[in-house]
Amino acid sequence: xxxxxxxxxxxxxxxxxxxxxxxxxxxxYLDGNSLGALPRATPKRxxxxxxxxxxxxxIRSWNSADWIGLPxxxxxxxxxxxxxxxxxxxxxxSVSVNLFKLISAALELRPGRNVVLSEPGNFPTDLYMxxxxxxxxxxxxxxxxxxxxxxxxxxxxxxxxxxxxGAVFDMAALTKAAHDAGALxxxxxxxxxxxxxxxxxxxxxxxxxxxxxxxxxxxPGAPAYAFVAERHHDALRQPLSGWMGHAQPFAFDDAYRPAxxxxxxxxxxxxxxxxxxxxxxxxxxxxxxxxxxxxxxxxLSEFFRECLGKTELELVSPTDAxxxxxxxxxxxxxxxxxxxxxxxxxxxGDFRAPDILRLGFAPAYLTFEDIARAxxxxxxxxxxxxxxxxxxxxxxxxx
Amino acid sequence: xxxxxxxxxxxxxxxxxxxxxxxxxxxxYLDGNSLGALPRATPKRxxxxxxxxxxxxxIRSWNSADWIGLPxxxxxxxxxxxxxxxxxxxxxxSVSVNLFKLISAALELRPGRNVVLSEPGNFPTDLYMxxxxxxxxxxxxxxxxxxxxxxxxxxxxxxxxxxxxGAVFDMAALTKAAHDAGALxxxxxxxxxxxxxxxxxxxxxxxxxxxxxxxxxxxPGAPAYAFVAERHHDALRQPLSGWMGHAQPFAFDDAYRPAxxxxxxxxxxxxxxxxxxxxxxxxxxxxxxxxxxxxxxxxLSEFFRECLGKTELELVSPTDAxxxxxxxxxxxxxxxxxxxxxxxxxxxGDFRAPDILRLGFAPAYLTFEDIARAxxxxxxxxxxxxxxxxxxxxxxxxx
Numbered sequence: 001x002x003x004x005x006x007x008x009x010x011x012x013x014x015x016x017x018x019x020x021x022x023x024x025x026x027x028x029y030l031d032g033n034s035l036g037a038l039p040r041a042t043p044k045r046x047x048x049x050x051x052x053x054x055x056x057x058x059i060r061s062w063n064s065a066d067w068i069g070l071p072x073x074x075x076x077x078x079x080x081x082x083x084x085x086x087x088x089x090x091x092x093x094s095v096s097v098n099l100f101k102l103i104s105a106a107l108e109l110r111p112g113r114n115v116v117l118s119e120p121g122n123f124p125t126d127l128y129m130x131x132x133x134x135x136x137x138x139x140x141x142x143x144x145x146x147x148x149x150x151x152x153x154x155x156x157x158x159x160x161x162x163x164x165x166g167a168v169f170d171m172a173a174l175t176k177a178a179h180d181a182g183a184l185x186x187x188x189x190x191x192x193x194x195x196x197x198x199x200x201x202x203x204x205x206x207x208x209x210x211x212x213x214x215x216x217x218x219x220p221g222a223p224a225y226a227f228v229a230e231r232h233h234d235a236l237r238q239p240l241s242g243w244m245g246h247a248q249p250f251a252f253d254d255a256y257r258p259a260x261x262x263x264x265x266x267x268x269x270x271x272x273x274x275x276x277x278x279x280x281x282x283x284x285x286x287x288x289x290x291x292x293x294x295x296x297x298x299x300l301s302e303f304f305r306e307c308l309g310k311t312e313l314e315l316v317s318p319t320d321a322x323x324x325x326x327x328x329x330x331x332x333x334x335x336x337x338x339x340x341x342x343x344x345x346x347x348x349g350d351f352r353a354p355d356i357l358r359l360g361f362a363p364a365y366l367t368f369e370d371i372a373r374a375x376x377x378x379x380x381x382x383x384x385x386x387x388x389x390x391x392x393x394x395x396x397x398x399x
Numbered sequence: 400x401x402x403x404x405x406x407x408x409x410x411x412x413x414x415x416x417x418x419x420x421x422x423x424x425x426x427x428y429l430d431g432n433s434l435g436a437l438p439r440a441t442p443k444r445x446x447x448x449x450x451x452x453x454x455x456x457x458i459r460s461w462n463s464a465d466w467i468g469l470p471x472x473x474x475x476x477x478x479x480x481x482x483x484x485x486x487x488x489x490x491x492x493s494v495s496v497n498l499f500k501l502i503s504a505a506l507e508l509r510p511g512r513n514v515v516l517s518e519p520g521n522f523p524t525d526l527y528m529x530x531x532x533x534x535x536x537x538x539x540x541x542x543x544x545x546x547x548x549x550x551x552x553x554x555x556x557x558x559x560x561x562x563x564x565g566a567v568f569d570m571a572a573l574t575k576a577a578h579d580a581g582a583l584x585x586x587x588x589x590x591x592x593x594x595x596x597x598x599x600x601x602x603x604x605x606x607x608x609x610x611x612x613x614x615x616x617x618x619p620g621a622p623a624y625a626f627v628a629e630r631h632h633d634a635l636r637q638p639l640s641g642w643m644g645h646a647q648p649f650a651f652d653d654a655y656r657p658a659x660x661x662x663x664x665x666x667x668x669x670x671x672x673x674x675x676x677x678x679x680x681x682x683x684x685x686x687x688x689x690x691x692x693x694x695x696x697x698x699l700s701e702f703f704r705e706c707l708g709k710t711e712l713e714l715v716s717p718t719d720a721x722x723x724x725x726x727x728x729x730x731x732x733x734x735x736x737x738x739x740x741x742x743x744x745x746x747x748g749d750f751r752a753p754d755i756l757r758l759g760f761a762p763a764y765l766t767f768e769d770i771a772r773a774x775x776x777x778x779x780x781x782x783x784x785x786x787x788x789x790x791x792x793x794x795x796x797x798x
Contacts, residue, residue, distance in 0.1 A: 128642055240531055
C-alpha cells in the first residue's frame with residue numbers, strides 16, 4: 001500500500017500544505033479533530049503580537065494594531081467557511097459560553113416556549129449548557145427528533161458532526177423541520193467547521209457556534225465563534241451583556257445598550273494573543289479551501305479503511321464517507337489500551353469513553369503515506385494482540 | 400527634582416525589577432492599570448508553550464505539560480496576593496463572565512432575595528452583568544450603600560479600587576455591613592489585585608473576581624480569576640455549567656455533576672497560551688511582593704504630586720495615598736486633548752470619559768525618574784497651554 005500511498009500523495013493538490021505546519025517527525029497525528037496542529041506561521045505571528053504589539057505598542061495597540069477589531073475580523077474570515085456573511089459571525093469566548101448566550105437568546109425570541117431539544121450523547125457541554133440555562137431540556141434519539149418537535153420547543157440544538165461517531169446530521173432537513181414546528185435551530189459546528197462543507201445561509205439556520213482549536217488550528221483553548229442569522233440581529237438579546245458588547249464601550253455608561261448585530265455577543269476583553277493565533281489558522285484553512293479539504297478528508301478516511309481491511313474492530317462511524325465527519329471511530333472493548341499502544345508508536349488518535357477508538361483525518365497536514373503506515377500499525381497490533389501498552393513494550397524489547 | 404528622583408531610585412528595593420520587563424525606551428508608561436507591561440520572561444515562555452508544547456506535544460500536552468491543571472495552578476498562585484487559600488481561586492474566562500457566574504450563584508444562595516446592590520459609576524461591565532442576570536439592580540451612592548442594604552439584597556457587588564478615581568472601599572466594613580443585612584459580597588479586584596493589599600479571608604468576603612491583564616501583567620485579554628470562600632464551596636451553583644466544570648469531564652456523561660470547590664466555575668476549554676503568559680506575570684508579582692509594590696506605588700504617586708505642584712487640574716482621587724489605588728486621576732475639561740498631548744511626548748496615561756486624565760503608577764516597572772519627567776512634562780504642557788495635540792505639534796515645529 002505504500003506505493004499506492006505515494007502515488008496518491010503525488011496527485012494530492014494539498015500536498016504542499018503539509019510543510020505549512022510544524023509536526024514532529026516521529027508522529028502520525030490522527031487527533032486534529034481534538035487539537036489542530038501548529039501552523040508554521042503561528043510562532044512568528046505570536047512573537048510579533050507579544051513582543052511588538054504588546055511589548056512596544058502597549059495600550060496603544062488596541063487601536064494601532066486593531067486589537068479591538070479582532071473578534072469581528074476573525075469572525076468575518078470564518079464566515080465563508082461556514083456559509084455565512086462576514087457580519088453574521090464573531091470570534092469570542094468558548095463554545096460553552098457561546099452556547100449559553102444563544103440558548104438564552106432563543107428562549108427570548110420564542111416566548112411561551114421553554115424546551116430545548118437535543119439528542120442523548122450529544123457533546124456533553126451542549127447538554128450541560130442547556131441544564132445551566134432556564135430552559136427545560138428534552139432529549140430524543142436522532143431518528144425521533146423530528147417527532148419530538150412540538151409547540152413547547154423553542155430551540156433545536158444539535159452538533160452537526162457527532163464528536164464520537166462522526167455521524168453528520170442533515171442540516172437542511174432538520175432546520176426545516178424545526179422551523180416548521182416554530183422552533184429555532186442552533187448548530188454546533190465544532191466537528192465540522194473548516195472540515196466539512198457547511199452552508200448555514202442556504203439551510204436558513206438561525207444560530208451556530210464552533211470551535212477554534214480543532215480544524216481551524218487556532219491552538220489550545222483558542223476562542224470559539226458564534227453565528228447569528230442577520231434576520232435575528234435586531235431582536236437578539238443575550239444575558240452575558242458585558243462591556244465589549246455595548247454599543248459604546250468607552251462611553252462608560254451605567255446602562256447597557258447592545259451593540260449592533262453580532263457585536264452584542266461580545267462580553268469581556270478578547271484574548272488578543274490566542275485570537276491572533278486563531279487568525280493564522282483560519283487564514284490557512286481559507287487558503288486551502290473547505291471543498292478541497294473535504295475531498296481529501298474523504299479520500300484519506302476511505303484509504304484508511306481500505307488499508308486496514310477487515311478486522312475485529314466495529315466501525316461506529318457511517319460507512320458512507322459523505323455521511324460522516326473527518327474521522328473514523330471504532331468500537332472495541334480494549335479501545336483504551338489500543339489507543340495507548342498506538343500512541344506509544346507515535347500514532348496519536350484518541351479514546352472516547354467507554355469503548356471508542358477515534359481516529360481523525362485532518363486533511364490539512366496528513367499524507368496518504370501517514371494513513372498507510374497508521375493502518376498497517378493498527379493492523380499489526382490487532383494481529384499480534386498486543387493490547388496492553390506495557391506488554392507491547394516488553395514484546396518490542398525482546399524482538 | 401531629577402536628582403531627588405535618582406536618589407529615590409537608588410534606594411528603591413524594587414529597582415532591579417525594571418529590567419525584568421521589556422518597555423520601549425522612549426516611553427513613560429502610566430497605563431499599567433489598563434494593560435500591564437510585558438515581562439521579559441514571557442516571550443520565551445510563550446514560544447515554548449507554542450513551539451514545544453503545542454507543536455511537538457500536540458494533544459498529549461494536556462497531560463504531559465499539565466495544561467489541564469493550569470486554571471487551578473494559576474489561581475493558586477494568585478490566591479496569596481489577595482488573601483485567599485489556593486483552593487479558593489481559579490483562573491478562567493473574563494471578569495465579565497465570572498461576574499455573571501457569581502451573581503447567579505449568590506441569587507441561588509439567598510433564595511427570596513433578588514436585589515444586587517452596587518454604586519452608580521461602578522465599572523460598566525459590573526453593572527451590565529447585573530442587568531443581564533435575573534437580579535434586580537439597585538444603585539446607591541457610596542455613602543448611602545450601608546443604608547441601602549435591606550432584606551431584599553442578595554448581593555453587594557463593588558469594585559474595591561474605583562477604575563476612574565482610584566477611591567478604595569473599606570472592604571472589611573462593607574463586607575460586615577452586607578453580612579449584617581444577610582447579604583453576600585462580591586468584590587471586583589480588577590484595580591487592586593496585585594497592586595494593593597487585599598485580605599479576602601480576614602474580611603470574610605464571599606466572592607471576588609479580578610483581572611489578569613492589569614497589575615498581574617498577563618497580556619492583552621489574559622484570563623481573569625474568581626474567588627469563592629471555602630464555606631460556600633459545597634452549595635455553590637452557577638449556570639455556566641460547561642464540561643470543564645464537570646466532576647469528570649472525560650467521562651462524557653449526559654448529565655452535569657459539578658466538580659468540587661472552585662473547579663465548578665470552569666466552563667469551556669482554558670486558553671492555554673494566555674494562561675501561560677498570565678502565570679509568568681503572576682510569578683513576577685509574587686516575587687516582588689504586594690507589600691513592597693504597594694509601598695512603592697504610594698511613594699511614586701506622592702512624588703508625582705510633589706513634582707507636579709499646584710496646577711489647574713482637579714484631583715479626583717483621594718488625597719490620602721492609603722485611600723486610593725495605584726493611580727491619580729485629574730479632572731479637566733480638556734482631559735482628552737491633554738492625554739493625547741502627553742502620549743505624543745511618549746507619556747502614556749489614559750482618558751476616561753468625559754473629563755478624566757488617568758495616570759497609573761504600576762510600581763513594578765516605573766522609576767522615580769519616570770515620575771519626575773512625566774510630572775515636568777505635564778506641568779510644561781499646562782503652563783504653555785498646548786492642549787491641542789495638533790497645535791502642540793505646530794508649536795514644537797516652530798520653536
